[in-house]
Amino acid sequence: MSETHFVSTDWLSARLGAPGIAIVDASWHMPDANRNAAEEFRARRIPGAVFFDIDAIADTSTGLPHMLPDPVAFSSAMRKLGIGDGFSIVVYDSLGLFSAPRVWWTFRAFGKRDVFILDGGLPKWLAEGRRVAEDEACAKTSHFTCRLDHxxxxxxxxxxxxxxxxxxxxxxxxxxxxxxxxxxxxxxxxxxxxxxxxxxxxxxxxxxxxxxxxxxxxxxxxxxxxxxxxxxxxxxxxxxxxxxxxxxxxxxxxxxxxxxxxxxxxxxxxxxxxxxxxxxxxxxx
Structure with missing residues (x-):
């Protein structure tokens, strides 16, 4: 049980801007929270992060909320976010640990194993006074291969x-x-x-x-x-x-x-x- 599925804020801070590292904001809020995760992301995010909208990157044909999309749709969504094969992925959310595990699991369900959660998430990052970005994220397209792990x-x-x-x-x-x-x-x-x-x-x-x-x-x-x-x-x-x-x-x-x-x-x-x-x-x- 020595393996961990987390990385520290120190680890991520030292690798900001490094090639092959994808930082993913997985924030999502319950409807009664009256918070908009996408707007919050645009206003303040970890530098280099892209936003993973679990309600949009989903199978919307079922009538059920944020269901897994099919592999083709997921691969296309990741390409647009600039997440490619061979990347190490670090996922975080704005509550510390709430919706990030859902996106961590989603990547794993599509065959990705080099995926981690930022320990303490955005709250810990902010509490430590680390750098944030307030401009619009710009992702380059990249090829992402996936297969559903049933x-x-x-x-x-x-x-x-x-x-x-x-x-x-x-x-x-x-x-x-x-x-x-x-x-x-x-x-x-x-x-x-x-x-x-x-x-x-x-x-x-x-x-x-x-x-x-x-x-x-x-x-x-x-x-x-x-x-x-x-x-x-x-x-x-x-x-x-x-x-x-x-x-x-x-x-x-x-x-x-x-x-x-x-x-x-x-x-x-x-x-x-x-x-x-x-x-x-x-x-x-």
């Missing part, structure tokens, strides 16, 4: 099968990153037409329990959090959340613990909760 993406059918086998030996565990109140069905879902509750047989580990001050907690604390949620990290795990963003925080934490293939249910509860014919559970976890 091991990192869980489909609805994968989750249905895991749910049906919950508790059986060898069955994948489903871990939900939403709040306990949402998983119990107590809170109203933020998306119209989505039922309250959770996937039957799933475990709950709220993503905020893995993050402190915009940074992922130390590995032992991560392991303790999964154990407290009764999740056995030695067994297969599928991650889910509201719309596939914070589930990636669970998958990142598991990767830090040596579990590199914890697939994200891309549609997550926005998909499952909107399907009236799919079972759900409510009440005590």
């Amino acid at each position: 091991r990192l993406v869980a489909s609805r059918d994968d989750v249905k099968a895991a749910s049906a086998r919950a508790g059986q030996a060898g069955a994948p565990q489903i871990v939900d990153a939403r709040s306990a109140a949402r998983c119990r069905g107590e809170d109203i879902e933020p998306r119209p037409g989505v039922r309250r509750g959770r996937i039957p047989g799933s475990f709950n580990l709220h993503w905020e329990g893995l993050v402190t001050d915009g940074r992922l907690k130390p590995r032992q604390e991560l392991a303790d959090a999964f154990a407290a949620a009764k999740v056995d990290i030695s067994r297969p795990i599928l991650t889910t959340c509201g719309s596939g963003v914070t589930a990636a925080i669970l998958s990142l934490a598991l990767a830090e613990l040596g579990r590199e293939t914890a697939p994200v249910y891309d549609g997550s509860w926005a998909d499952w909760g909107a399907c009236a014919d799919l079972p759900l559970a409510t009440g005590p976890l």
